[in-house]
Amino acid sequence: MEGRHGQKKEKAESPEALKAREEKEAVLVREYLGLKDSLKEIVDSNRRDNEALKITTALLRKSPDYYTIWNVRRTILKEGFLDNANEETANIIYTNELEFVQDNLRLNPKSYFMWNHRRWCLENMSKPRWDKELGMVGKFLEMDARNFHGWDYRRYIIRQVDLQDGQNKDTVLARAQTEFDFTTAKISQNFSNYSAWHNRSTLLGKLVENLTEQEREATVDNEFDLVKNAIYTDPEDQSAWLYDLWLIGREQRSISTLGASVISFNPLEIVVAFDEIVKLRHPFTVSTRIDHVAIPLAGEWRATGSDASLGSVWIFQQAPEVEYGPSVEVVIFSDDICAVRAGSTLPAAVCFELETLNQDFASISGRLGRLEIGKNLMYDVTKRIGPIAEPAGNLETQERSKKHLVTSLTTSGSMDDRVALLDREIASVRELVELEPDCKWPIQILSTLLSELRKTMSIHSSRAKEIDDECIELQEKLISIDPLRQERYEDRRTQLVFDRETLSIVKDSKRLPEVEFAENQPRDLDLSMRGLTHIPISSYFIHLDTLNLDSNAITSTRFLRNLLSVRRLNLSNNLIERLEGVQHAPSLEFLSLEGNQIAKWEDVMAGFVFWREGKLSRTGATVKVLLGLNPVVENEGGEYVLEKRWEDVGEVGVQIQWQTDEVRLAEEVQLRDDEGVIHMEGTRRVSATVVEFDAGAGH
Structure with missing residues (x-):
């Protein structure tokens, strides 16, 4: 009978065997405690001799994950043996350490601290043998092709060698191709090798940099063929699915500035709302016009809530005894804010002009004006005052001139190419869902792809509403077939329902996929x-x-x-x-x-x-x-x-x-x-x- 990853399950121990094992473990514990006391004595007395080094060796053979011992060992080596050693002697000491670590790695190849100690040795040697290290880690990956420590160490070695050959781009590229072929071999042996898929993604971008658009598309198509083969072989394994998602790519999350309103006149208070939590890098510029002269309006920006330094709603309160004119202008530049959620950005500056003549709360509202500005102003933290000039041309023309994501490796001037790719992949996953209706991963990927497709269209379109409804149904199905992750699916369902039920509050921005407050x-x-x-x-x-x-x-x-x-x-x-x-x-x-x-x-x-x-x-x-x-x-x-x-x-x-x-x-x-x-x-x-x-x- 086999358990996870093909490992045979052990039979239950007999009472006699269990007692013998416990007695043996008790002896090992006593020995370990004695060595630990010896280590304390070494630390307290600052000993840096052979005896101290032997004690750390004995301790590490019994407990290689005790990181303090590795730290003590490095201190003993550095201060007791290496500080006054010549180059040849130092290299001998480091080589012995590499052999010691390699012996221990055979017993525990997934110890962070042993791999880290090996790096320390190599980084301090005068002439490390990187080719030998590559051969060593290759043998470890033959024993366990999914050992992520080994894969991480292999990438480390390649980076070091590439640094040495930095001027020879052909050599670096050839090495990347060799590593890419290595991942192909490992994936062919076992599709459920997440580390190999991940390593492949780090290499592929480098390999396609100098390809023509046609060659790049052919390479991407080959990757889709490989990943589809893996997915249909084992649709329950997440490794290939995650690579598939990486290959398809995701649109960068855009922060939307929903709008601004005046909420108080004495003192003047202005509220600005975002669709996610942000921090301020620079206070938003607030200016007013008095006698046709634009002047800055002094005051303070604070987020609502107990933590005034971050939030999705920010309130400006004017400084005491500061006058303001019949209107105020709020300008928010891209680098004024940073998102709490990684990967989110404000794509362009926005400007809000707010009337302050009418002091009737029942009728006043912020008059939102979203304007495209030149890149030379997007990062201008000196904060110009006054209205932003209209952009050259119209926003629709600028939208068409943009490059849109097609896959993680390709872009296009047409959003239609992205839509075609998503439609193709959605159709493929639907087939698998029909074949494996109770398999959670195809359902999750289908929901993700549908959500990506929704970003390409108006949020108020009939197609977007159909996608919302289907994604909600998919989350409900996931709740029924994977109850252990019910809370995750319920939270995702909540987001989808919320988006669908609040459409009356927002409208499409001129720059998809941003949104802003509806006028009414x-x-x-x-x-x-x-x-x-x-x-x-x-x-x-x-x-x-x-x-x-x-x-x-x-x-x-x-x-x-x-x-x-x-x-x-x-x-x-x-x-x-x-x-x-x-x-x-x-x-x-x-x-x-x-x-x-x-x-x-x-x-x-x-x-x-x-x-x-x-x-x-x-x-x-x-x-x-x-x-x-x-x-x-x-x-x-x-x-x-x-x-x-x-x-x-x-x-x-x-x-x-x-x-x-x-x-x-x-x-x-x-x-x-x-x-x-x-x-x-x-x-x-x-x-x-x-x-x-x-x-x-x-x-």
């Missing part, structure tokens, strides 16, 4: 019963008045920090254990947390400790919080205890309501405000006791 923002959004595990892009919600998230699987309320305008929020029937972020929701008036998992009063109180300062200083209003069907009610001893606890918090304008009788009936309770706007009060009805705490009202 919805006031209310119902995302109840969508199976959401989190809120992927909470900055989408800064213009909302009412948000219904009832009956999902949301665990965190940190996204509340970006709900600048939301007055009514329904989070009933989720998986929330602690209330966070509410102190940064300045407009909140109604919050339902019924049917969650809040077990301690401190986890409620934590959300409101700083809320009054941020909320009441601006509006003087109160917030009504529903806490029914949470363990905290019974855990804390009922409404009387909760009432006394809330009084201990201080003067906070909050009304607390919790359930005292039966569960609400499954129906919606709708309220209309004076403007006729429908608000969601909850999705279940309950006989309840309402306790109002507005201790600050009388002050």
